[in-house]
Amino acid sequence: MFRSLPNVQGLLLVNVGVTEDLIRRNAEHNECVIFSLEELSLHQQEIERLEHIDKWCRDLKILYLQNNLIAKIENVSKLKKLEYLNLALNNIERIENLEGCEWLTKLDLTVNFIGELSSIKTLTHNIHLRELFLVGNPCADFDGYREFVVVTLQQLKWLDGKEIERSERIQALQNYAAVEQQIREQEKAYCLRRAKEKEEAQRKLEEENESEDKKKSSPGFDGDCYTDIHADCPSAMENKDHLQVPETQEQQHSTKKSDEIEDDLAFWNKPSLFTPESRLETLRHMEKQRKAQDKLSEKKKRVKPPRTLITEDGKVLNVNEAKLDFSLKDDEKHNQIILDLAVYRYMDTSLIEVDVQPTYVRVMVKGKPFQLALSAEVQPDSSSAKRSQTTGHLLICMPKVGEMITGQQTPMSVKTASESSKEQTKPRRKQVERLEVDPSKHSCPDVSTIVQERKHKPKRMESQPQVEPSEAEPDFDDNPEVPPLI
Numbered sequence: 001m002f003r004s005l006p007n008v009q010g011l012l013l014v015n016v017g018v019t020e021d022l023i024r025r026n027a028e029h030n031e032c033v034i035f036s037l038e039e040l041s042l043h044q045q046e047i048e049r050l051e052h053i054d055k056w057c058r059d060l061k062i063l064y065l066q067n068n069l070i071a072k073i074e075n076v077s078k079l080k081k082l083e084y085l086n087l088a089l090n091n092i093e094r095i096e097n098l099e100g101c102e103w104l105t106k107l108d109l110t111v112n113f114i115g116e117l118s119s120i121k122t123l124t125h126n127i128h129l130r131e132l133f134l135v136g137n138p139c140a141d142f143d144g145y146r147e148f149v150v151v152t153l154q155q156l157k158w159l160d161g162k163e164i165e166r167s168e169r170i171q172a173l174q175n176y177a178a179v180e181q182q183i184r185e186q187e188k189a190y191c192l193r194r195a196k197e198k199e200e201a202q203r204k205l206e207e208e209n210e211s212e213d214k215k216k217s218s219p220g221f222d223g224d225c226y227t228d229i230h231a232d233c234p235s236a237m238e239n240k241d242h243l244q245v246p247e248t249q250e251q252q253h254s255t256k257k258s259d260e261i262e263d264d265l266a267f268w269n270k271p272s273l274f275t276p277e278s279r280l281e282t283l284r285h286m287e288k289q290r291k292a293q294d295k296l297s298e299k300k301k302r303v304k305p306p307r308t309l310i311t312e313d314g315k316v317l318n319v320n321e322a323k324l325d326f327s328l329k330d331d332e333k334h335n336q337i338i339l340d341l342a343v344y345r346y347m348d349t350s351l352i353e354v355d356v357q358p359t360y361v362r363v364m365v366k367g368k369p370f371q372l373a374l375s376a377e378v379q380p381d382s383s384s385a386k387r388s389q390t391t392g393h394l395l396i397c398m399p400k401v402g403e404m405i406t407g408q409q410t411p412m413s414v415k416t417a418s419e420s421s422k423e424q425t426k427p428r429r430k431q432v433e434r435l436e437v438d439p440s441k442h443s444c445p446d447v448s449t450i451v452q453e454r455k456h457k458p459k460r461m462e463s464q465p466q467v468e469p470s471e472a473e474p475d476f477d478d479n480p481e482v483p484p485l486i
Helices: 020-025 116-124 145-152 166-174 176-217 237-271 276-300 417-430 450-456
Strands: 015-017 039-041 047-049 062-063 085-086 106-108 132-134 326-331 337-341 352-357 360-365 367-375 384-387 392-400
Touching: 116 145, 116 176, 145 166, 145 176, 166 176, 176 276, 237 276, 326 367, 352 384, 352 392, 360 392
Parallel strands: 015 047, 039 062, 062 085, 085 106, 106 132
Antiparallel strands: 326 337, 337 392, 352 360, 360 367, 384 392
């Protein structure tokens, strides 16, 4: 038969035994508390040895250990409350160490390597055992297998999914002596065959180790070290050799890759018996391939340079690496800038970091920066950040420092009457040089008569504007700061 790929979830490293971290990761349904666990699933974890479970999980009732590499049943005798034990698809060769599981009701040993059928006699102490699965084991192919199990385990109700009838048990009892002798002879033949298989597997393993050692000791095995045969050549030859090095390395790399592909195909097409050793060999080969693939991907992986947020000359860049929608609003009524950032609705708030600076705002969303330069200086200490409970959006309010300076004059129609009167009185008190409102006079003051004008000129605060508003314009407001039309 040819090799078949074992049913594994991914290419994982082999776990030698059961660890506390492994149990906790599979105890999420019990809030990761292991001492009170009643059900535990450790299937497809590449476990090779059972340990610690009987000490850490004494209250277990159901234990799933199928599709691992367990070679021996051990360290489960203290699980007094255990009712169902699944050890299907493992490397178990005999039944043992289950006498302490007093309440064991169902035992699944499907597709293992149990050849010692007489080892089921240890299950006679499990008086509550009702179901047993041994299909897919070498012992299930023995002549008289079912009769031997039915007679040996009187408490059984189901064997390999088939109910045991009373008549079947009575008939098996009548032929038990002959069946037992027949089973012993088949067991002996199987044990001799297994001993030869183990010797052959050990010899093959030693040969593979020797070949690996020879490859490692040979020059250029790692693809990086090569012998320099032109060390004493002239400089012209050295330059020529240097130009040929990349091509030689590339050729050797492609040759090595093709050799690995051929070795892989040869491994999977090579006929092999279905034994515990072949299962382990298959897994080791898969591990080797995975490690080689990881090593190759690490070489190809390029380190991404950190994104520049602020240039060397201090310029703040606008960055949206998270690719989030946003809106920036200048709220002149409350003298603040409002940033509405469309953060992912169901993302945890602990993954968001907000940093408000006087000239820019930065938000880190799952490690990705969002940065925006502001049009006015803000107060970081007075800023606030809130998140909507319905949309998940992040709302950042940043009060401005003082008033925002613009290059355009504010139109008069926007101002109220009180603001206009205040603006009129302030320049009248502080301004020294004023513009005339009489169109008949010059727009520039006369230097020769400036002293006389000061003597005879009445006070501005007491005088009335010379230009009276017309009756057609009752809302006319005279502003002395506006120069007259000439």
